[in-house]
Amino acid sequence: MRIGIDLGGTKIEGLVLDKAGVERFRLRIPTPATSYEADVEAIVGLIDDLETRVGTRCSVGIAHPGAISPATGLVKNANSTRLNGRPLKADLERRLDREVRMSNDANCFAVSEASDGAAAGCGIVFGVILGTGVGGGVVVDGKPLTGAQAIAGEWGHNPLPLPHDDERPGPQCYCGQVGCIETWLSGPRLQQQFEQRTGRMLRATEIADAALAGDPQAAAQMAVYCDRLARALAGIINVLDPHAIVLGGGLSKIQQLYERVPQLWKRYVFSEPEHIATRLLPPMHGDSSGVRGAAWLWPE
Numbered sequence: 001m002r003i004g005i006d007l008g009g010t011k012i013e014g015l016v017l018d019k020a021g022v023e024r025f026r027l028r029i030p031t032p033a034t035s036y037e038a039d040v041e042a043i044v045g046l047i048d049d050l051e052t053r054v055g056t057r058c059s060v061g062i063a064h065p066g067a068i069s070p071a072t073g074l075v076k077n078a079n080s081t082r083l084n085g086r087p088l089k090a091d092l093e094r095r096l097d098r099e100v101r102m103s104n105d106a107n108c109f110a111v112s113e114a115s116d117g118a119a120a121g122c123g124i125v126f127g128v129i130l131g132t133g134v135g136g137g138v139v140v141d142g143k144p145l146t147g148a149q150a151i152a153g154e155w156g157h158n159p160l161p162l163p164h165d166d167e168r169p170g171p172q173c174y175c176g177q178v179g180c181i182e183t184w185l186s187g188p189r190l191q192q193q194f195e196q197r198t199g200r201m202l203r204a205t206e207i208a209d210a211a212l213a214g215d216p217q218a219a220a221q222m223a224v225y226c227d228r229l230a231r232a233l234a235g236i237i238n239v240l241d242p243h244a245i246v247l248g249g250g251l252s253k254i255q256q257l258y259e260r261v262p263q264l265w266k267r268y269v270f271s272e273p274e275h276i277a278t279r280l281l282p283p284m285h286g287d288s289s290g291v292r293g294a295a296w297l298w299p300e
């Protein structure tokens with residue numbers, strides 16, 4: 001059996017999947033967040049608890065913020081900053097006396113959807129997080145692509161492709177660059193762009209709902225949003241040629257994306273427009289994708 005752990009900012013969730021991928025137990029505890037050591041203790045305790053309940057030793061996969069640097073073996077880029085610079089993988093392996101597989105939350109989302117979710121059976125899958133930030137993960141034949149820097153899939157900090165005149169130079173991004181995809185496509189940015197154009201304050205999903213209900217300002221905003229997302233994803237398709245792109249995060253609930261964006265990306269993808277096989281799919285596992293994908297880090 002396989003254990004998956006999702007180390008989040010406010011909670012640590014763990015589950016056990018049996019050989020067939022059926023969920024056997026699930027537990028959730030608050031993240032101590034007082035110190036790195038307390039986080040490690042909490043994860044070890046949760047795994048002990050799950051193994052006691054199923055009565056067997058399991059494989060362990062962990063979804064975590066940031067990435068494990070291939071150069072140093074230490075956590076980097078985590079928004080839970082107490083993890084940065086810490087040997088989390090080595091510490092857990094020593095405490096648990098076994099190999100532990102770890103991947104960041106966007107990668108685990110992609111693994112989950114590629115293993116037994118929306119993109120099951122697809123060879124190359126790009127999992128997109130569209131939420132307060134924009135991230136992504138790449139899965140090839142069920143395994144996350146880690147890469148030389150462990151940043152594969154971090155498309156949110158590429159520039160928006162094919163910018164129009166009114167999109168140059170683009171908004172300042174916290175990463176130090178200007179005009180990053182995240183500065184155009186995150187939920188807070190969609191909300192901000194709409195407010196600047198109309199003076200109205202609506203959340204991203206409310207703008208989408210208003211557009212569907214016939215609100216012309218919201219419809220205009222969503223048309224622009226869909227076109228930007230199509231350009232951004234066309235860049236991914238040209239490089240990776242995925243069989244499926246699965247959306248996750250809060251904006252994945254916007255239903256009109258799944259029909260409109262593939263129509264729009266035909267004009268940007270370098271292929272025969274009428275024969276683009278890449279599918280754009282809503283997620284199947286929702287908020288469980290991190291913990292499920294972590295368990296699936298051990299597909300064998």
Ligand SMILES: [Zn+2]
Pocket residue numbers: 156157173174175176177180182
């Ligand atoms: Zn950026």
